[in-house]
Amino acid sequence: MRSLLASALLLSSAAIASSELVGPESCRSCHRQAYEAWRLSAHARAHESLNAEQRKQPLCLQCHSRDEQRSGQARLAGVSCETCHGPGRSYQPAVVMRDKELARLMGLLDVAPSTCLVCHNAESPSLKPFDAAEAMKRIDHWTAERAARTAKASAIKSPLAAWLKLP
Numbered sequence: 547m548r549s550l551l552a553s554a555l556l557l558s559s560a561a562i563a564s565s566e567l568v569g570p571e572s573c574r575s576c577h578r579q580a581y582e583a584w585r586l587s588a589h590a591r592a593h594e595s596l597n598a599e600q601r602k603q604p605l606c607l608q609c610h611s612r613d614e615q616r617s618g619q620a621r622l623a624g625v626s627c628e629t630c631h632g633p634g635r636s637y638q639p640a641v642v643m644r645d646k647e648l649a650r651l652m653g654l655l656d657v658a659p660s661t662c663l664v665c666h667n668a669e670s671p672s673l674k675p676f677d678a679a680e681a682m683k684r685i686d687h688w689t690a691e692r693a694a695r696t697a698k699a700s701a702i703k704s705p706l707a708a709w710l711k712l713p
Contacts, residue, residue: 566635566653567613570626573634576643580627580687587685589625609665625665630657657682 570590574581584590593601593611600606612629628634637643637652650656659678666676 566633567626567628568634568638570628572638573627576640577627577687583685583687584627589629589685592625593623609670612665630661631655657685 570581570584588595592609593607596606596610600610610625611623613626632653632655634653637649637654642649642652643654655661659682662676662678662681666672666678666681670676
């Protein structure tokens with residue numbers, strides 16, 4: 547067991563050392579709702595909010611497209627899944643993701659308000675103050691509370707869907 551844990555930790559540290567990003571599309575197949583929540587968010591379009599000159603500035607890119615410079619093969623622009631959850635190459639395989647502890651050992655990071663503060667802090671040029679607790683609610687794509695809201699929304703069918711007897 548210790549050798550398995552040692553191997554997992556070694557692989558996890560290797561993932562951080564090299565470009566191990568897989569891109570948000572690789573998350574989509576298993577985490578469809580989380581992907582859609584991200585895709586429709588300002589994070590997904592953070593890079594687009596920069597003008598041409600700002601897109602060349604490391605100071606701007608460090609928050610608006612943190613993974614772009616270390617992406618290697620993955621096509622990344624904006625703030626993606628791996629910006630907050632860590633490089634996915636080691637934890638992405640389904641066999642790893644089915645075991646939460648193993649996924650964490652392989653580099654999956656749990657997001658906390660402190661994760662947001664890397665970019666959303668006192669030095670950020672934002673015009674309004676950042677409320678981490680409120681922001682966590684806006685990006686919620688993993689809690690039971692979100693699952694309940696999603697289930698409730700799915701239960702409300704449009705009149706056309708009800709008439710067509712669609713699920």
